[in-house]
Amino acid sequence: MRPSALLVPACGAVASCSSSSSDRHGAVNAGGPKMIIENDWNAGAAPQFLMALDYGWDILGLIGDTSNSWALQCSLHALALLEIGNLSSCIPVHKGADYPLLMTPKLMQTWERIMGPLPWEGVFRPQNDTAEALGSDPTDGDPARIVKAAFTEGYPNTTLAGYHAAAWMIEQVHKYPGEVVIYSGGALTNIALAIRMDSDFASLTKGLWIMGGFVDTNGLMISGDTMQADINTDFNFKADPEATKIALSADFPNITLVSNAANAPELFPTDALLAEVAEVRNPYTILQQKVTQTNLPFWDEATMLSLVDPSTIMNQTSFYVNVDTSFYSPTYGNIWAYQEALAPSRQTLREVNFVWQINGTAFQTALKRALQSPKTCP
Numbered sequence: 001m002r003p004s005a006l007l008v009p010a011c012g013a014v015a016s017c018s019s020s021s022s023d024r025h026g027a028v029n030a031g032g033p034k035m036i037i038e039n040d041w042n043a044g045a046a047p048q049f050l051m052a053l054d055y056g057w058d059i060l061g062l063i064g065d066t067s068n069s070w071a072l073q074c075s076l077h078a079l080a081l082l083e084i085g086n087l088s089s090c091i092p093v094h095k096g097a098d099y100p101l102l103m104t105p106k107l108m109q110t111w112e113r114i115m116g117p118l119p120w121e122g123v124f125r126p127q128n129d130t131a132e133a134l135g136s137d138p139t140d141g142d143p144a145r146i147v148k149a150a151f152t153e154g155y156p157n158t159t160l161a162g163y164h165a166a167a168w169m170i171e172q173v174h175k176y177p178g179e180v181v182i183y184s185g186g187a188l189t190n191i192a193l194a195i196r197m198d199s200d201f202a203s204l205t206k207g208l209w210i211m212g213g214f215v216d217t218n219g220l221m222i223s224g225d226t227m228q229a230d231i232n233t234d235f236n237f238k239a240d241p242e243a244t245k246i247a248l249s250a251d252f253p254n255i256t257l258v259s260n261a262a263n264a265p266e267l268f269p270t271d272a273l274l275a276e277v278a279e280v281r282n283p284y285t286i287l288q289q290k291v292t293q294t295n296l297p298f299w300d301e302a303t304m305l306s307l308v309d310p311s312t313i314m315n316q317t318s319f320y321v322n323v324d325t326s327f328y329s330p331t332y333g334n335i336w337a338y339q340e341a342l343a344p345s346r347q348t349l350r351e352v353n354f355v356w357q358i359n360g361t362a363f364q365t366a367l368k369r370a371l372q373s374p375k376t377c378p
């Protein structure tokens with residue numbers, strides 16, 4: 001199902017905007033701290049919003065972006081994941097931009113020939129109809145393509161909220177100034193668009209919490225197989241380098257990066273953990289056991305836990321950060337970290353928080369609880 005039209009509400013001051021299409025019928029945790037969750041959703045991604053709900057957060061909405069697959073397919077996954085838990089009536093889903101700011105599949109494929117192939121190409125992988133027929137999310141080709149075979153969780157019967165993700169996020173931070181944390185588990189395209197559309201956007205949020213921004217991982221990329229390289233690539237950032245740079249230099253009250261920390265061995269799924277979760281049978285535990293890949297860490301979920309329960313952060317630091325936006329660079333899209341004394345003066349770079357370590361025991365407990373006792377709409 002395609003969203004019919006991208007209707008931006010007509011109104012003067014953004015602050016007085018309201019849109020019936022995005023007004024929620026109820027909230028799971030009305031009065032809790034507010035969050036917008038942006039991600040390239042797939043069939044296995046439900047624990048992210050379930051953990052936030054479990055910790056009492058009020059999720060204003062989900063955004064589907066282009067990174068591992070196209071924004072439309074990812075947004076439809078978000079709808080479906082809400083539907084299986086009866087969360088559709090209180091959490092809307094907004095579709096993000098189809099394309100990154102500059103990056104396209106052709107451009108990335110060209111970059112790979114010059115700089116070396118990415119171990120994981122996400123949406124930039126050449127279209128493969130065989131893989132799609134077998135249930136892979138769509139890559140390359142037409143961004144409006146929907147691959148129903150990828151919906152292990154069921155194809156959604158609900159519809160996307162009526163207008164563009166960036167415009168909607170801007171409306172929300174004006175409605176709740178200083179209250180909304182933006183969580184990003186995919187590419188930063190829509191966040192960069194919101195920053196460029198409204199100079200007040202970043203400062204009106206409560207902060208930006210990101211899965212991405214790996215430091216010093218080149219050695220790890222040569223010390224194991226291509227999966228070891230894959231998990232250290234920083235694909236979320238490389239998917240839209242220019243947007244990453246815009247987001248990481250914007251005046252959010254607070255930016256936190258979770259990256260290296262999320263690759264810790266205790267944050268990988270195991271068959272034992274998934275089986276333990278599925279001892280309680282509900283649509284989420286059953287789905288999770290079916291679709292979770294045990295060779296990839298719970299990146300986005302660990303990042304989410306560090307946001308909703310900062311006591312699980314065991315070790316963190318802060319530094320000034322830059323993003324490589326040079327196309328002719330093997331580190332195009334990767335970050336560079338500086339101590340204050342050595343930060344360049346002719347760019348407005350900023351300091352970010354960087355999480356080194358997350359409590360794995362606490363993570364497993366939190367994940368289990370969120371999946372086994374999922375919240376539902378009132």
Ligand SMILES: *[C@@H]1O[C@H](CO)[C@@H](O)[C@H](O)[C@H]1NC(C)=O
Pocket residue numbers: 079080081083084153154155156157
């Ligand atoms: C939508 O409805 C159909 C028909 O009842 C069902 O098979 C499918 O699983 C539903 N989708 C979701 C995400 O629940």
Ligand SMILES: *[C@@H]1O[C@H](CO)[C@@H](O)[C@H](O)[C@H]1NC(C)=O
Pocket residue numbers: 084085086282283374376
């Ligand atoms: C969702 O609602 C249906 C119908 O009321 C119910 O059978 C099902 O158990 C609910 N699912 C969850 C996860 O609460």
Ligand SMILES: *[C@@H]1O[C@H](CO)[C@@H](O)[C@H](O)[C@H]1NC(C)=O
Pocket residue numbers: 128129130131134
């Ligand atoms: C396309 O996908 C199929 C199924 O996963 C795989 O066997 C094949 O190697 C892929 N083709 C290319 C060109 O990657």
Ligand SMILES: *[C@@H]1O[C@H](CO)[C@@H](O)[C@H](O)[C@H]1NC(C)=O
Pocket residue numbers: 253254255256310353
């Ligand atoms: C930003 O987040 C970090 C990590 O949780 C925290 O230590 C810091 O106090 C926060 N700063 C502000 C201004 O909220």
Ligand SMILES: *[C@@H]1O[C@H](CO)[C@@H](O)[C@H](O)[C@H]1NC(C)=O
Pocket residue numbers: 314315316356
């Ligand atoms: C924090 O993590 C860094 C990187 O792993 C390590 O060098 C440092 O010793 C750690 N500090 C504490 C207090 O654990």
Ligand SMILES: *[C@@H]1O[C@H](CO)[C@@H](O)[C@H](O)[C@H]1NC(C)=O
Pocket residue numbers: 314359360361362363365
């Ligand atoms: C990690 O969390 C568990 C509770 O889940 C706690 O018992 C343990 O002390 C924590 N470890 C550290 C090092 O904070």
